[in-house]
Amino acid sequence: METDWKSHSMKKLDDVKCQRVDQPIVPGLDDEVTEVEHLLAEPKIEHVSVDGILCFGKENIEKHLKMEDFSCAFDYGWKISSGSTLTVCLYYFTGDLLSGLDSIRGQGGDDLKLEVLDGLLDEVDEVDDIDAAHDLSGACEDFLLDIEFPEKLSELDCGPREGSTLCNSSSESHSPGFSGRSNSVSGISESSIATVRESNSENGGLGKRVGCNLRNNFRRKHGCQGPVMDVGRSSIEQVQDLDESDDEKPLVSLILSNQKVKSSVKVTKGDTLLRQKRLRKPTRRYIEEFSRNSTMEESKSHKIQPQEEFPQVPSESQPRRGRPKKIVLKSELESDYELSASESEDGRKRTKRSKTACDRRKHQKMWTLVEVIKLVDGIAKYGVGRWTNIKKLLFASSTYRTPVDLRDKWRNLLRSSSAQENNRREVENHPKHAVRPLPKPVVRRIRELATIHPYPKVSSVDYVPSSEQPTTKGTPVYHRARKLRRK
DNA sequence: ATTAGGG
DNA sequence: CCCTAAT
Numbered sequence: 001m002e003t004d005w006k007s008h009s010m011k012k013l014d015d016v017k018c019q020r021v022d023q024p025i026v027p028g029l030d031d032e033v034t035e036v037e038h039l040l041a042e043p044k045i046e047h048v049s050v051d052g053i054l055c056f057g058k059e060n061i062e063k064h065l066k067m068e069d070f071s072c073a074f075d076y077g078w079k080i081s082s083g084s085t086l087t088v089c090l091y092y093f094t095g096d097l098l099s100g101l102d103s104i105r106g107q108g109g110d111d112l113k114l115e116v117l118d119g120l121l122d123e124v125d126e127v128d129d130i131d132a133a134h135d136l137s138g139a140c141e142d143f144l145l146d147i148e149f150p151e152k153l154s155e156l157d158c159g160p161r162e163g164s165t166l167c168n169s170s171s172e173s174h175s176p177g178f179s180g181r182s183n184s185v186s187g188i189s190e191s192s193i194a195t196v197r198e199s200n201s202e203n204g205g206l207g208k209r210v211g212c213n214l215r216n217n218f219r220r221k222h223g224c225q226g227p228v229m230d231v232g233r234s235s236i237e238q239v240q241d242l243d244e245s246d247d248e249k250p251l252v253s254l255i256l257s258n259q260k261v262k263s264s265v266k267v268t269k270g271d272t273l274l275r276q277k278r279l280r281k282p283t284r285r286y287i288e289e290f291s292r293n294s295t296m297e298e299s300k301s302h303k304i305q306p307q308e309e310f311p312q313v314p315s316e317s318q319p320r321r322g323r324p325k326k327i328v329l330k331s332e333l334e335s336d337y338e339l340s341a342s343e344s345e346d347g348r349k350r351t352k353r354s355k356t357a358c359d360r361r362k363h364q365k366m367w368t369l370v371e372v373i374k375l376v377d378g379i380a381k382y383g384v385g386r387w388t389n390i391k392k393l394l395f396a397s398s399t400y401r402t403p404v405d406l407r408d409k410w411r412n413l414l415r416s417s418s419a420q421e422n423n424r425r426e427v428e429n430h431p432k433h434a435v436r437p438l439p440k441p442v443v444r445r446i447r448e449l450a451t452i453h454p455y456p457k458v459s460s461v462d463y464v465p466s467s468e469q470p471t472t473k474g475t476p477v478y479h480r481a482r483k484l485r486r487k
Numbered sequence: 488a489t490t491a492g493g494g
Numbered sequence: 495c496c497c498t499a500a501t
Contacts, residue, residue, distance in 0.1 A: 364495075365495095385489095385490070385491085387489080387490075388488085388489065388490090403489075403490080404489090404490080404491095404495090404496085404497095405495075407490075407491080407492095408495070408496095411492095
C-alpha cells in the first residue's frame with residue numbers, strides 16, 4: 001500500500017526532473033530565500049525576474065519532492081510548493097504587491113508550519129469583512145466580485161491581511177517596478193489578485209486553474225515557454241490529488257465562468273460588464289446575510305456550495321431533521337436556547353440575530369486538510385477522547401472548532417477512511433467517482449489510530465466479527481479492550 | 488465542565 | 495453541526 005504510494009510519487013518526481021534541464025539542483029532553504037530576495041530587489045528587470053521565478057518554482061518543488069519520506073510532510077510540501085510557485089509568479093506581475101505574502105509563503109518553504117498557515121487563516125472570521133475592507137479600483141473590484149465564491153468556499157482561508165495588502169497596493173499603485181507599464185499590468189493584475197486570494201484557500205483547485213491561465217498569459221506576452229509550466233502543473237495536480245477537494249465539478253464550472261469573464265474584461269474593458277457586476281456585489285452579500293436565494297445569484301450560489309455546505313438557506317427553508325420538537329422545550333429553557341431555537345426555526349425574525357456582528361456562522365466551517373492533519377496529530381499525541389486538550393493545544397487560534405466538533409470530525413474521518421479503504425482501486429480507475437478527499441498518508445494514520453483507539457461505538461464485546469475490523473492486514477491485531485464504559 | 492452518542 | 499444524557 002505504502003509502496004504503491006511511494007513508487008507513484010517517485011514516478012512523478014522523475015517526470016518533473018526530466019523536464020527541468022537547464023537549472024542545476026540547488027536545494028536548501030538559503031537558496032530559496034536568496035531567490036526571493038533577488039526578486040524583491042529587482043522586480044523591474046523582466047528577464048532576470050523571470051528566470052528567478054522559474055528557478056524558484058522548480059527548486060521549491062524539487063525540494064519538497066525530497067520530503068516524500070515523511071508521509072505527512074510530503075503533503076504539505078506539495079501544497080506549499082505549489083502555493084509558493086503561484087505566489088512568486090504573481091509577484092512578478094504585481095510588483096511589490098505581494099511582498100508581504102511572499103515573505104510569508106516563500107520563505108516559509110519547509111519551515112512553514114501548519115500552525116503558521118492556520119494561524120494566518122484563522123485570522124479571518126467574516127468573509128464579508130474582506131469585501132468591506134476593500135475599497136477597490138474598478139477592475140479590481142470587478143474581478144473580486146467574481147471570485148467571491150472561493151471566499152465562501154472556505155471562509156477562513158482568505159486572510160484579510162493579504163487581501164487588503166493586495167488591494168490597497170493596487171489601488172495606490174505604489175509599486176515601483178510597474179508604474180511605467182500600468183497598461184500591461186492592469187489586465188493581469190486581476191488574474192493575479194484572484195490567484196493569490198485563491199491560493200490561500202485550501203481548495204487548490206481554484207488557484208490552480210487561474211494560475212494556469214496566468215501562466216498562459218505570461219507566455220503569450222513574453223514568448224517564454226519555460227519548464228515551469230509543466231512543473232507547476234504536475235505539482236498542482238499532485239495538490240489536487242492530495243487536497244481534500246470534495247467538490248471538483250462545481251469548482252471547475254466556476255472557474256470556467258471566471259475565465260470567461262476575465263478575458264472579456266481584459267479585451268473589452270466594457271463598462272457595462274463592470275457595472276453589472278458591481279451591482280451584483282451587494283446582492284450577493286445580501287444573500288449571504290439573509291440566507292436567501294436571489295434569481296441572479298442563484299446558480300452561482302449553488303455552485304459555490306461544495307456539496308453538503310448549504311448551511312443556512314436550507315436549514316431555514318426546511319425544518320431540518322427532527323428539530324421542531326425543540327419548540328416545546330424552548331419555552332421551558334433559558335434565553336440561550338431560545339436564541340438557537342429561533343435561529344433554526346424562524347428565519348424571518350432573525351433581525352435580532354443578524355444584528356450581532358459576531359453572528360459568525362456556526363454552521364459549516366469547512367474542514368481543511370491542514371486541520372484534519374492537525375487533528376490526527378493531536379489524537380495521536382493526546383489520545384482519543386481528550387478533545388478539550390486537543391482543542392486547547394492545537395486549535396487554540398480557532399474560535400470555532402469546539403471539542404465536540406473535533407470529536408465529530410474524528411468520527412467522520414473514521415467513517416470516511418474505512419470507506420475509502422474498502423473501495424480503493426475500483427474507484428481509482430474511474431475518475432468519475434473521484435471522491436477521494438483524503439490523502440492516502442493521512443488515511444493511513446487515521447486507520448492506525450482507529451485500530452488503536454476504537455472510538456465509535458465501543459462495543460462491550462471482547463471479540464468482534466472479523467468483518468467489522470477493516471484493517472487487520474499487516475498490523476498487529478489489537479483487541480479492543482479499551483474504553484469499556486458504562487452500560 | 489466534558490464526553491459519548493444520536494439525529 | 496446540533497442536541498441531550500451521562501459523568
